[in-house]
Amino acid sequence: MDSCNYKLCHEHDFDSRSYLENYFSDSPEMIFAEDSLVFPIENLKKTFTAGHIKGDILIDLSLGSVIHHLYSACEFFKDIIVLKASNRCIMELKRWADTRTGAFNWGHATKLHADTEVSSEPLQDKEEKVRLALQHVVKCDYTKENMTDPIVLPPADCIITVWLLDAISRDQNDYITYLRRFTKLLKPGGCLILFGDLEITYFTVGTEKFHAFCYNEDFVRKALEGEGFVIDCCKVRERTSVSDLLDHKGVIFIAAHRKN
Secondary structure, three states, X not given: OOHXXXXXXXXXXXXXXXXXXXXXXXXXXXXXXXXXXXXXXXXXXXXXXXXXXXXXXEEEEXXXXXXXXXXXXXXXXXXXXXXXXXXXXXHHHHHHHOOOOOOOOOHHHHHHHHOOOOOOOOHHHHHHHHHHHOOEEEEOOOOOOOOOOOOOOOOEEEEEEEOHHHHHOOOHHHHHHHHHHHHOOEEEEEEEEEEEEEOOOEEEEOOEEEEOOOOOHHHHHHHHHHOOEEEEEEEEEEOOOOEOOEOOOEEEEEEEEEOO
């Protein structure tokens, strides 16, 4: 099936819990830990502890109800604003933030984060910091110029986007349009942190296949440079597992800042 015939996650029903179980759980059948958990946690830890990216406001635009990428970020920003287009994703996120029965268990990701530092801070304290960061969850519409209309967000010091551009972009023009829309939320000189899957055409959630925009490292570099960003760090890692759930060839991490 051509990828253009797959569902789009922001236009069709998206099972946020199945997405977490497929790609982020601690189940023995979950084979993507190196790509989806270890790679982001390690790179974000190194990036934030370097001390160059920090400030008052971070805006998170990421796919599904993931939270593991915020473990390091919540140490360096006063406020984190999480934008979600799906009510199901918001409900899943708040279930964990409010420690409700049946919430997704992120304990394994918490431990992975703890293993990257020398601090002996209890794991529950680390999770509590993330929970406090999730108090600002705002419904949005990616297709609007002001995605949170009628709410106008304060400009951010940093935006982090994890796998979202891959999933909502049909083609190169879409990717650049969404990238531009997301980064309009930045202050002059603000920073962008981006994770994506390289050369992917689909990913599976539950029994449904969803479209993913296929691109390579060269494309995303040029897209960022075209929007006035200077790339400070770029890491690419070949996929560590092969599965029918998705057909990515690798994962990419980029940290960049916008020219003043």
